[in-house]
Amino acid sequence: MDLFAPQPCDNLLPFDGIVNNLGIVLGDDEALYEQLLSELPWQSDRVTLFGKTHITTRQIVWMGDSETDGSLAYSYSGHSRAITPWHHSVFHVKRLVEHKLAEIGVEVCFNTCLLNYYPTGADGMGYHADDEPELGHQPIIASLSLGATRKFVLKHKKAQHKVELYLETGQLIVMRGDTQQYWKHTVTKTKSVQQGRISLTFRTLYP
Template sequence: MDLFAPQPTDNLLPCDGIVNDLGIMLSDDRALYQQLLDKLPWQSDQVTLFGKTHITTRKIVWMGDTSSGSDQALTYTYSGHTRPIQPWHSSVFHVKQLIEQRLLELGIAAQFNSCLLNYYPSGEDGMGYHADDEPELGHQPIIASLSLGATRKFVFKHKAHNKKTQDKVELYLESGQLVVMRGDTQQYWKHSITKTKKVDEGRISLTFRHMLNHP
């Protein structure tokens, strides 16, 4: 046992937010990875930057509650594009419930109604620095991110530009590992999945969140 490993209640950020590393929480992570890879309706993501739209090799699925009677209730818009929602896959919904129960045991009340899944085919697929600060997520959102597949580097960088806050926080996320971002994290920090040529295996991330319904 690593005596210096962070505890679930430890805050990995030095200031302006809370990030908890809950460690490996799934024993069947490899089987779940293959099931989601084979069964979900993956689509290439679209990102518009400076007026130019890019089609990514990274693929996504946006899923969640559709029982309100209108799939439009939980549409999600980021990078200039709106993502239509898919109904919950049974395995993803089960994982959602497991995460909610684990957080409750730590005194964190969270009810997730949606999940954005990203598939990175290899280490050459990544995600640039960004914050999950869209209006649909509300103030101080709780976002639980579960990793499956290849180990990848996850980096936090403070949005401010001064010596006090320039330090980066780096994690190597393993298959089955759960990280929770909450408090002011999205307001003050950006995060990224860095690209690398050293990884040739795929990774799937499941980021559970609560979206606000708009009439």
């Protein structure tokens, strides 16, 4: 046992935000991965940068509370995503994640989840912050990983600081406080990973 291993309440950031690593929180993660991969309505993402729209091999599902008025539609990178009602397994994971956060004193009730599917290590996500106005001030964003282990990097927007994590299947992290204001994060690409990964990023969206 590593007596100096980070504890769930430890802040992984040196300043300007809070990131907690809650460790492995799921047991039967392989079955959940296969279920979500086969049952969810995955679609390629569209990202517009510098006026040019790109269609990604990374696929997404925007999921959450059913709203007939469309108030939980989510916009980023120049495009709006319509919401899909909760899949029962994702809703079960949501409740588990909320319980795990409550254990470290973070009380939250998420109403949405952005799921990303990375088919191989060649698929990644560039540096960005989840700082859209719909997420409110100091958003709490919990991310659960399934499938292949991938490198996750946080980089301060002004200072020369980086924090690197290798997220394993079943692992849960939470970003909160001023993290989105001062830090960007990325899932780096790699040629050494051929397996897929699904991330479930739970958040609270304000209409």
